[in-house]
Amino acid sequence: MGHERLGALPKNTKWLPIIQSIVSSIETEDGIESIASETLKNVRSRYRYIHQDEGVIAAYKFLIALASSSSKLIQQGSPPNVQLEDNPSVYSLARSLKEWIYQNQDSVEYGEIARAAAADTIIKWTTEKSKQQTIFHTDQTAKEIWSKASDGSGFCEVSRIFFTKFTERYLKYFLEREASSRFSDLSSREKFNSQLEQHLDKISQHAFETSKITQSFAAGWYNKYIKTQFPTNKQIEGFLKVAFGKLQEEISREEKS
């Protein structure tokens, strides 16, 4: 029984240096960059192929459906049925997302991380695009809020949030197993999480904005594939590969610089 099953990282030469540097990572300027980079390096063979996972593809496909819900697209394959006409709440959207991923997922682990990252994207986008910046008593309908994602730059931002949140949750999936037993005080433990979140946000900003490559790629991809018809799984997989690859590259680059 037990209310929670606690995990740990393997105690081998690949992971031990990461475990050992958790505490010191918050004390130096490049500590968090280094730990994020090293962690991703340890799982690179998995992260590199994450774009192929059915659950990850399904989660992103759901966001495409939301972003393109105001367009009349030619349907290919079987895209998620997102109905914004009834003005669903963010929770109803999250429930539809869950059901959609549940029907399509492969690994329950990746599926769950992808679901949570897509849910984070839904709430973040809704909060930011709502005039009152709150989910409670928003003055805009779901359709109005998601119509703001139906162009190249809106879609690019939705994508950026998703990839940031996915990567953040994926890194925490490993690091949080050890972090709380390592720090000697709560404030340092909190600092660790907030520094990691800030770092990944900065990284993804760079990957999607400062470095125009991904932004124009995302916008171009949107204009090419989503303006007229719903993209196929193969096309989505191709986009995910580039975006995750770009993020991985940025995370590694941060460490080197």
Added chain:
Amino acid sequence: MSNTGKQLSVICNQPPVGQLEYDEYLTIAYDRQDPDWNLTIGLPHFVSQVYHLNNRILDLLELSAFVYAVDRYTFRGSKEAIEYHSWGRNFDFHIKVRDYDFWEDKSVQYLLQDCLQFMTGDSSYHFTFYPGHSTEPTNMFDKVHSSIGDLINKRDICKISIIPFSGGLDSLAGVLEVLEKSNHKVMLVSHQSSPGIKKTQEALWRKLDTLYRGRIGFYPFQCHLSKYRAKEESQRTRSFLFCSIAFSIAQAYKLESFSIYENGVTSINLPRRQDSMNARTSRTTHPQVVYKLQQLFSLIDGSDFSINTPFINRTKKDIFEVFYKYNRSELISSAVSCSQTRNSSGLGTHCGKCFQCIERRIASFASNLTQFDHQGLYSTEIFSTPITDKEAKTAAVDYVRQAVKVRKNNLDRFQSDYFSDLSEIVDFYPGETDQFAVVEKLWNLMNRHGEAVALGLENARTEYDDIGKPLEKDSLLSTVFADREHLIDPDMRLVNSIISILQESIPSMFHKNKPTDENDLNDKIHAILKSHYPKLKSEHPAVIFALAKVVPDHELEDANLLIEAKYIRGSTSPSKASSGISEDITKYPEDKTILFVVYDPERSIVDDRDFAGDIEKKRKCKVQVIR
């Protein structure tokens, strides 16, 4: 890479199986005459207590016992796996049943699968049912329309409450509340899987029976693996078994409901770490689980069946206060909440380190009932002594972290932090259909929980903290009340971080081949630390002191820290090392902090504390012996 857990076909009650979904299969048998016997179910005794249960209920009891047995039998992977793909298992059950037409119904099967998947975080459950199962009557009254409910008049039936009873604090508080607030009789329903649980439940039942004479019934259901040792401890399907037992007793009494008493914070169990997704924080009484079981039981019952959760808006502190309110605090010490009783020792009935123990300990301080929930019940004291067990520290720190955070956060922040998890609750919360109203209720609950945890820790500090002494490092109080951390010199914080790195690396690095000499040791220390501290200088960094250049082994630029390494072996005795350190102490500037790393693989230093203490008194430095 494999992204899916174990795939296992399971054969129960000897069905005429054809093609199995998976290559590996397991036969589950509870008939002791069967050569494959591997499961003990106390079904005949259980049925005879209520005279009769109908075929569909008997099928449900067997089915839930089979699911529980396979859950216990099938390992969900190592806690140290890189990714937890083994956690989500795939089961393909083949079960011969009595009421085939009912179980064959697709809507029944869908509910069963859906509920189990959410409850357990497993990948898939698939059921194939076969007709033709039967068992002998258990007693002379075991026939249609002769269950215990048929023998009681309808007015009296309304005054009966069915309560799943684990022997823990929450269910005991629920029983007390019903007994004190109404004139109901209470039927305790239990799953017994071990002698320890049996002993706790029976002792409490006897106590309650003495206090509330004639108002307590007790229906234990024995179910555990036999012949095989359980490979999996998580037991996420136990609530399916527990609720099926309670539903069976409700059916026998012709009742349309039973009540689960568990505090709301534990029921919703918001995850405290990313890796605890997919039901690794348990969903035993999660509103969605309760809702889905209610739907399944309604189909089995053929009418609306309710599972009530009266404590859904209460915290653990509120649970303690039930005992105080009804002047029954003396019962607290007899209730066992610990999930790892095997780790308790001495007179303690609780390990003191698992999540449940931590939750209970803090709540007892918050409610000022520690004279009843006293330290003697716990094998480990976490507040003022170092928590050396890594899992225990993670559980304790994350429990407090979450509570402290929700206490500070406003409603919007609470929603964004737990949005994904809240979306699993909002449509299933009892008695409330407005999603945002549910979220507000949950936020209020978690806020009260945060306040209670803060109060519990404050009260524990009053009890354990001696202001004249430092708090023990790595105790829960020192971790939480780190206000004094700011008094620690930043250089010493850095020293502590470096020590923790070296303490883990050096023993494993030199496990087989010891360093050839002190220079070799310094090279290795440099290699270890350089990856963590890029500004480390080790190749003859010179420090100017009294117009002369002195050369420490390592220097951390911008940090005012020097590191000296000493290697004690053969010809280098501890006294030689200490005189070397004494020299170093005088030759470096006073404003520098020095860390002396003393590698003593042969354990030549008899008393580390004495060795270090004498040196540390002389100036701002730290001596760390490593083996």
